[in-house]
Amino acid sequence: MSERTMLECQGVTRVYNEGPQDLTVLDQLSLNVRAGERVAVVGSSGSGKTTLLNLLGGLDRASEGDIVIAGQSIKGLSEAEIGRFRNRHIGFVYQFHHLLAEFTADENVAMPLIIRGMRRREARAQARTLLARVGMEPRAAHKPGELSGGERQRVAIARALVTDPSLVLMDEPTGNLDQTTAGRILELMDDIARTSQCAFVIVTHDTGLARHQDRVLHLDQGRLVEQP
């Protein structure tokens, strides 16, 4: 792990203005994650974990405060700039992977590179390299519907990493997997954390997965509290 800060949140607040009463979900939240560091975020249902991930990924905007990723504040970016920034710096892994059903595994992984303007052939080659890294090269030509849950999740991880992101956001990455498959995903994440300098923020209800990370932070009353 390096000493370099990859993600910094300062005074991040998110208020939903719906209905007669405002709902303050995140309240002056602070967070620092270093390059190569993996942080688990735990918290009860409705505590604001998804809200936090959406803000970190630039899918939603903070009501107050600033988020700095790889030295860039995302506060003042336009929607188009945020889109480009996300493509360049952020990898997402969702619980239900969100792979495109009509495309093969390697096409799914190549997609973020093609969106960036890379030639198809080169993008597919890079996608294959990443798929090999997650042990999915032999299944590269298969569509998501022909893959198991764990295989799909490995493809989703490959897709999140193919752009060499600064920050990887994971929402229950082992949520719908059996224990053995979840264990394999954990090993894979260990390997990636060792070899890459990206920061990981992993939202989970799985205490085993949380304890496996460098730090566990509890989201409570709108703020993150370090758990011993």
Ligand SMILES: Nc1ncnc2c1ncn2[C@@H]1O[C@H](COP(=O)(O)OP(=O)(O)OP(=O)(O)O)[C@@H](O)[C@H]1O
């Ligand atoms: N777009 C929205 N408008 C109004 N309120 C919202 C909106 N999105 C979320 N909320 C509310 O904000 C709170 C936090 O929701 P969030 O989805 O971030 O929680 P969570 O910790 O991810 O929960 P879970 O573990 O159940 O998925 C909840 O009370 C929710 O009802």
